[in-house]
Amino acid sequence: MSGHADHRPDVGLVHRLVHRYVGREHGGHRAVAGTFEPDPALERLVQRRSDLAGEDLGRAVPPYLCGYPLGGGGYALARTRYLTDADCLGAVRTETLVLDARARAAAEDPLALAATLAAAPEAPDELARWQQGRALAPLAPLALAAAPA
Numbered sequence: 001m002s003g004h005a006d007h008r009p010d011v012g013l014v015h016r017l018v019h020r021y022v023g024r025e026h027g028g029h030r031a032v033a034g035t036f037e038p039d040p041a042l043e044r045l046v047q048r049r050s051d052l053a054g055e056d057l058g059r060a061v062p063p064y065l066c067g068y069p070l071g072g073g074g075y076a077l078a079r080t081r082y083l084t085d086a087d088c089l090g091a092v093r094t095e096t097l098v099l100d101a102r103a104r105a106a107a108e109d110p111l112a113l114a115a116t117l118a119a120a121p122e123a124p125d126e127l128a129r130w131q132q133g134r135a136l137a138p139l140a141p142l143a144l145a146a147a148p149a
Contacts, residue, residue: 013035013100013103013141013142014097014098014099014103014107014113014141014142015034015035015036015097015098015099015100015141016033016034016035016095016096016097016098016139016140016141016142017031017033017034017035017038017046017050017095017096017098018031018032018033018034018093018094018095018096018126018137018139019031019032019046019047019050019093019094019096020032020083020091020092020093020094020126020127021083021086021088021091021092021093022127022130022131023086023131029047029091029092030130031043031047031136032126032127032129032130032136032137033126033130033136033137033138033139034136034137034138034139035138035139035140035141036141037136038098042070042098045070046076046078046096046098049066049068049076049078050066050076050078050080050094050096061082062081063079063080063081064079064080065077065078065079065080065111065114065117066078066080067110067111070098070099072100072101073100073101073104073105074098074099074100074101074103074104075099075104075107075110076096076097076098076099077096077097077099077110077111077113077114077117078094078095078096078097078117079094079095079114079117080092080093080094081093081094095117097110097113097116097117097142113142116142125137
């Protein structure tokens with residue numbers, strides 16, 4: 001979907017936000033990486049709707065996807081996985097793709113972006129970096145290409 005191999009024009013950007021458990025002493029789950037600083041309302045919405053984790057279920061839970069519409073024709077698609085090395089139950093890492101209306105229209109089927117989420121590696125220092133500076137680690141947005149004619 002990147003459009004690099006077939007040289008189709010980019011028609012929209014897909015922004016990325018990563019929320020994860022950062023430790024009890026740092027307030028639980030926080031945004032630790034992203035392509036942009038979301039406004040507070042979007043931050044709260046994405047954190048609440050993308051992270052569906054809760055109490056420990058007493059068994060392994062595989063990564064899961066959720067998607068939901070955003071205002072103005074946008075869409076969010078998130079992949080959440082449980083963290084096994086956290087100091088509490090129900091701790092997760094969630095990466096959310098935030099599509100503006102233009103990118104949403106170009107994507108045709110936002111669930112097709114699920115493979116992008118599964119392939120996105122965790123930055124080895126994303127947690128330590130956030131704990132040191134309380135700032136989002138920079139991520140590159142994804143570019144969507146126009147559908148073939």
